Amino acid sequence: MKLIDNANIYNTQQNILIAVDCIIFGFTSNKLKLLLFKRKVEPAKGSWSLIGAFIKNNQSIDDGAKQILFETTGLKDIYLEQLKTYGEVLRDPAQRVISVTYYSLTSVHEFELESVEKYDAHWFDLDEIPDLIFDHGKMVKDAIEQLRNKAKHQPIGFNLLPEFFTIPELQSLYESIYQRKLDSRNFRKKILSLDILNKTEKKDKSGSKKGAFLYCFNKDKFETLISKGVNFEI
Amino acid sequence: MKLIDNANIYNTQQNILIAVDCIIFGFTSNKLKLLLFKRKVEPAKGSWSLIGAFIKNNQSIDDGAKQILFETTGLKDIYLEQLKTYGEVLRDPAQRVISVTYYSLTSVHEFELESVEKYDAHWFDLDEIPDLIFDHGKMVKDAIEQLRNKAKHQPIGFNLLPEFFTIPELQSLYESIYQRKLDSRNFRKKILSLDILNKTEKKDKSGSKKGAFLYCFNKDKFETLISKGVNFEI
DNA sequence: CCAAAAGTGTTTCCATTACACCCATGA
DNA sequence: TCATGGGTGTAATGGAAACACTTTTGG
Numbered sequence: 001m002k003l004i005d006n007a008n009i010y011n012t013q014q015n016i017l018i019a020v021d022c023i024i025f026g027f028t029s030n031k032l033k034l035l036l037f038k039r040k041v042e043p044a045k046g047s048w049s050l051i052g053a054f055i056k057n058n059q060s061i062d063d064g065a066k067q068i069l070f071e072t073t074g075l076k077d078i079y080l081e082q083l084k085t086y087g088e089v090l091r092d093p094a095q096r097v098i099s100v101t102y103y104s105l106t107s108v109h110e111f112e113l114e115s116v117e118k119y120d121a122h123w124f125d126l127d128e129i130p131d132l133i134f135d136h137g138k139m140v141k142d143a144i145e146q147l148r149n150k151a152k153h154q155p156i157g158f159n160l161l162p163e164f165f166t167i168p169e170l171q172s173l174y175e176s177i178y179q180r181k182l183d184s185r186n187f188r189k190k191i192l193s194l195d196i197l198n199k200t201e202k203k204d205k206s207g208s209k210k211g212a213f214l215y216c217f218n219k220d221k222f223e224t225l226i227s228k229g230v231n232f233e234i
Numbered sequence: 235m236k237l238i239d240n241a242n243i244y245n246t247q248q249n250i251l252i253a254v255d256c257i258i259f260g261f262t263s264n265k266l267k268l269l270l271f272k273r274k275v276e277p278a279k280g281s282w283s284l285i286g287a288f289i290k291n292n293q294s295i296d297d298g299a300k301q302i303l304f305e306t307t308g309l310k311d312i313y314l315e316q317l318k319t320y321g322e323v324l325r326d327p328a329q330r331v332i333s334v335t336y337y338s339l340t341s342v343h344e345f346e347l348e349s350v351e352k353y354d355a356h357w358f359d360l361d362e363i364p365d366l367i368f369d370h371g372k373m374v375k376d377a378i379e380q381l382r383n384k385a386k387h388q389p390i391g392f393n394l395l396p397e398f399f400t401i402p403e404l405q406s407l408y409e410s411i412y413q414r415k416l417d418s419r420n421f422r423k424k425i426l427s428l429d430i431l432n433k434t435e436k437k438d439k440s441g442s443k444k445g446a447f448l449y450c451f452n453k454d455k456f457e458t459l460i461s462k463g464v465n466f467e468i
Numbered sequence: 469c470c471a472a473a474a475g476t477g478t479t480t481c482c483a484t485t486a487c488a489c490c491c492a493t494g495a
Numbered sequence: 496t497c498a499t500g501g502g503t504g505t506a507a508t509g510g511a512a513a514c515a516c517t518t519t520t521g522g
Contacts (some may be wrong), residue, residue: 009328010251010275012288018250018332041244054246057330061321085319085334087295094243096291098252098334100319168501185503186485208500209493233484402474419476420512442473444519467511475518484508491502 017097020064021052021136023083023143024073026108026123027160030169032176033108034129034140035073038120043094044133050140051121052099065102072119073112079159080104081150083143091135103143105160126176151177152233154226155194166204166212167191174234182234190234196221251331254298255286255370257317257377258307260342260357261394264403266410267342268363268374269307272354277328278367284374285355286333299336306353307340313390314338317377325369337377339394360410385411386467388460389428400438400446401425408468416468424468430455 024035039049051072055064062082070076083101091097113123124130129140150156156177157170171187191197198218203211258269273283285306289298296316304310317335325331347357358364363374384390390411391404405421425431432452437445 010288010331012251013291014251014288015291016252016289017244017246017248018252054244054248055250055321055332057247057249058323060323061319061332064321082318084316085295087289087298087334089292089294097244098289098295100321100332166501183486184501185487188502189504190484205493209495210491210499210501211493212501400474417512417514418474419514422475423477424511439521442519443521444472444474446474469522471520471522473519476516478514480511480513482509482511484510486507487505489503491500493497493499493501495496495498 017054017095019052019054019097019099020061020068021050021099021101021139022065022069023050023101023103023140025105027173028108028113030172032126033123034126035116035121035123039133047133048130049133050136061100069104072121075106083146086135101139103146105156107160107162147177153230155232164200164214164216166214168207168212187234194225196225251288251329253286253288253331253333254295254302255284255333255335255373256299256303257284257335257337257374259339261407262342262347264406266360267357268360269350269355269357273367281367282364283367284370295334303338306355309340312338312340317380320369335373337380339390341394341396382411387464389464389466398434398448398450400448402441402446428459430459
């Protein structure tokens, strides 16, 4: 039995909790990874799970998602989008909980690959995702699908890569989202035709002996482009 | 003060209500309409609003949406899809309520145009939507956008039209979704190339003196098509 | 007989795809 | 010098868009 002292103007008998869960994709070493946590509470304590938390009474759901992302990765102001709300009655066996999911794409620097381990978290390759609690497996599946769809209408790579990046890097990002190889000539043609990249004179030689030119992203042109609506099918 | 007697295993202090709101589009007389209700409770009693209800403790959110749709229109088993969840802290000035929205497309028969008036509801033309309570206007805007996107990847018309319909009828449905005129030759070509329509020998003469052939929709071929993934850009 | 909507084909254009070789360089 | 990944152009294909006239028939 529990006392609740807030106003209940609508006078409902509703007793449902609401949580957010975040599906966080990270791009590193030319691979797409997923961030998972070892759950710290019963039921299913110790199992792999998405990052989640209950919404606070004075916090919007968007802010709840941002906060949990920040607390667990240190990342702010990144591409974070609502995915779907999961509301089956028995999805959480302990108690009725409705979960609003968000997904996010971020670049993962080398040190972040390790640093999350402190939180009992781990970056998994997409093809090595372990069994997840409740309906979290379904959430991940839906998020991947959504990500692919999204990629068709927005050049998502730009929220994801470091300030300077090479075309082959961008290509391998798209390849890991789509899970297939792309033709480098066609990819380059398409990307450059959007006219949202600025070429620099510098080269990144970490990927090859010849080195690849570094580009950066022209924010103004990019804004114009998405406001007009892009078609970005690759 | 209120006593809640359900288990609170997670021991949160959360006090947030959760509701569904439905954005119901109806197609009739070659126009797309939106179903709105006069709100019956304070605050904003008497204002126009979407159809909504609080989720019951033992009801999934999908079922909650289906139920409210059935109760207010008598329609079952129709295209009903989750749109987005709205969770700003102050979106409902009375109490913290998070709303999961669903949208739906249905054909509206003549008698239904009138019959909803009993419930203090009304079908509005899309360009005559009145001011709505809270963030419902935003919900409608988002739903229209989603509807257009959806129409590009699924032949949505089939959940919407009566069993027998003419090609010009189908075309005007798409025209009202996209809010622009389509070329009748190209439209017909595209629709028929999908090979999901069965032509009948009957004609509907309500739209013209010549009359247009009635088609019905081949359910088997349709299922095959969406399972393979359709591109339906018009 | 005529107004009003239904029905029909062809051409143009553009975007996507497929495809193969040279370049630069560190080891 | 050679292995490795970076960088480039062109031809073929297919789908979308543009476009105008004939047919039917109730009034």
